[in-house]
Amino acid sequence: MSAALRYEWRRISSIRSTWILIAIAVALSSGLALLFSFLLGSTADGDSDGAEITLDAGLIPVSAQVAANLLVLVVVSTIAAQAIGQDYRHGTIRVTLTEFPNRTVVFSSKIIIALAVITVAFVLSLVAAAIVLGVGGNTTGNGDDPLGSIVRTWLYALGFCAIAFALTAITRILALGVVIPLVVAAVLEPLASSLLTNYVSWLPDALPFTAGLNFANGTDALRAGLVFGGWTFAALAVAYVMFTRRDA
Amino acid sequence: MAVEARGLTKSFGDKRAVNNLSFTLEPGVVTGFLGPNGSGKSTTMRLMLGLDHGEGTTTWDGKRLAAHKHATQVVGAHLDARFFNPNRTARAHLRMLGAESNVSNARVDEVLDMVGLAAEAKKRPKTFSLGMGQRLGLAGAILAKPKALLLDEPANGLDPQSIQWLRDFLKFYASDGNIVFVSSHLLTEMQQMAEHVVVISRGSLIADESAKSFINRSTRNDVLVRSPRRTELSKALQAVGIQAKPDGDDGLAVAAQDTAAIGDVAFANNIALHELTRRSASLEEAFLEMTANQQDYATGGGTK
Structure with a gap:
């Protein structure tokens, strides 16, 4: 397994696009944090008549949510999709x-290294967002259980990327692995929720990325986490079975 | 080490691409893998490596490839000259491939030098020619010094000097006690390289023997006899049971290999000979004869 991990690390680290995507994710997080800080500052100025908003315990969780923003996730999920799509x-x-006839080892090493690199990208993005928000002196959010909030957001980001990885493995088309989660999360799920909630009240809670967001935000975290984890596991399981059974 | 393929079978829908194929590859010689286009050569190689799923087994030194600790030290495969990321440098590509056996950077540079790509080590192969891609693929295959090489059409795109280099290299690699299994449609080249041939057609085995015996089986092996008294010589040969047919203006093609017997008949009948030459079929001629009417993608034969 260690040889396969070494192989995968050399594969992922020897192409420029990996580093470019990490840099884009960090830049995007910083930009979003700046925008967030600006909007928050404007609102705060209006509401509190120039009162200074100070750094509080909500800084890190908010930064994590910025780092796991859908736009940033699309960028880092490309790293996951590339892990198998390229x-x-x-x-x-x-x-x-x-080189590695054992396909389980190949599949495992690809997902492990991709998620490890994505974790690094997440941490860098989080730190960048926190610095921007901290310098701006603006933050809001729930200061309770900041560590739990960060972990949940991190797991959501990993799950999102794992689904992108799985879809790429299933379709064998890199672009689909990136686009499908984006379209489902940004278009189809909100649409389905708004159109069908009156008929199927439980539907929004069962949708993968809606559940993932609820999990990250701590809204009924346990149930949402199980739903999102179930979707992620199912996608990976289908991808694994197809990866091991199809001709290369 | 020996490689044993047993009962390899693969179907794509209704089409049987590889049909119960069995053969053994021995070390020390280059084994040519021949067959018309679409005969199943590439599919067979993929089955051997476990890349395609089908029936049958291939054992490498008595074990399946997946059972070996370091597969790259067992077999090095080069299946396509474009199997690389065009944005990863040649050296990084080989360093990645060397991860399985923890190949040193010095070995990577040595192999790049060996295949003539030392000057291109830091270049991204998106600008590589087909021939350079072949060299990079071969470099990857030999990187971990495997005991067997599987090469699918490695001479495609190579210039004559490079083909000669490839031929010499593969013969040297085999002579070092390794297995070299190479498919090619360049039969003239294969004749100079391969001592053993595995020939398939429509997925089925046609021959698994030494290249020499394969060629000797061809009916195109004959003796050319030229004489100013061709008709009389033909009758004299037929009288002793040797069949001959006209060949050119004054020649006879005699379906026998014993030139002495032909000379004796001519001498006994006081017939002058101007030429007495044994003609051997080439590998290409033998191959075409053995696989006649078995090509899946044969042309209609007409030209306009």
């Missing part, structure tokens, strides 16, 4: 599977 795109999956 192998199919360039035919190197056959080289990889010749």
Whole structure:
């Protein structure tokens, strides 16, 4: 397994796009934090007649949520999609599977290294957002259980990226692995929720990315976490079965 | 080490691409893998490596490939000259491939030098020619010094000097006690390289023997006899049971390999000979004869 992890690390770290995507994620988080800080400051000025908003315990959780914003997630999920999509795109999956005939090892090492790199991107994005928000002196949010909030947001980001990885493995098309989660999270789920809630009241809670967001935000976290985790596990399970059973 | 393929079978829908194929690869010689286009050569190689799922087994030194601790030290495969990320440098590509066996950076540079890509080590292969891609693929295959090489059409896109280099390299690699299994449609090249051939057509085995015996099985092996008294010589040969047919203006193609017997008949009948030459079929001729009417993608034969 260690050889496969080493192979995957060299694969992911030897292409510029990995580093570019991490840089974009950090820049995007900083930009969003700046925008958030500006809007918050304007609102605060209006509401409290120039009163200074000070740094509080909500800074880090809010920064985490900025770092796991859908736009940032789309960027970092591309790293996950590339982990397997580039192998199919360039035919190197056959080289990889010749070196490592055990496909379970290949699948595992790809997801482990991709999620590890995404964790680094998440932490860097979080730190960048926190610095911007801290310098701005503006933050809101729930200061209770900041660590739990960060962990939940981090897990949501990992789940989102794992789904992108799984969809790429299933379709063998990198672009679909990135676009499908975006479209589902940004368009289809909000649409389905607004149109069908009156008929199927439980539907919003059962949708993957809605549940993921609720989990990250701590809204009925346990149930939402189980739903989101279930979707993520199911996507990975289907991807794993197809990866091991199909011709390379 | 020996490689044993047993009962390899693969179907795509209704089409049987590989049909119960069994053969053994021995070390020390280059084994050519021949077959018309679409005969199942590439599919067979993928089945051997476990890349495609089908029936049958391939054992490498008695074990399945997945059972070996370091697969790259067992077999190095080069299946396509474009199997690399065009944005990863040649050296980084090989360093990645070397991770399985923890190959040193010095070995990576040594292999790049060996295949003539030392000057291109830091370049991204998106600008590589087909021939350079072949060299990079070969470099990846030999990186961990495997005991077997599987190469699918490695000479495609190579210039004559590079083909000669490839031929010499593969013969040297085999002579070092390794297995070299190489498919190619360049049969003239294969004749100079392969001592053993595995020939398939429509997924089924046609031959698994030494290249020499495969060629000797061809009916195109004959003797050319030229004489100013061709008709009389033909009758004299037929009288002793040797079949001959006209060949050119004054020649006879004799379906026998014993030139001495032909010379004796001519001498006994006082017939002068101007030429007495044994003609051997080439690998290409033998291959075409053995696989006649078995090509899936044969042309209609007409030209306009």
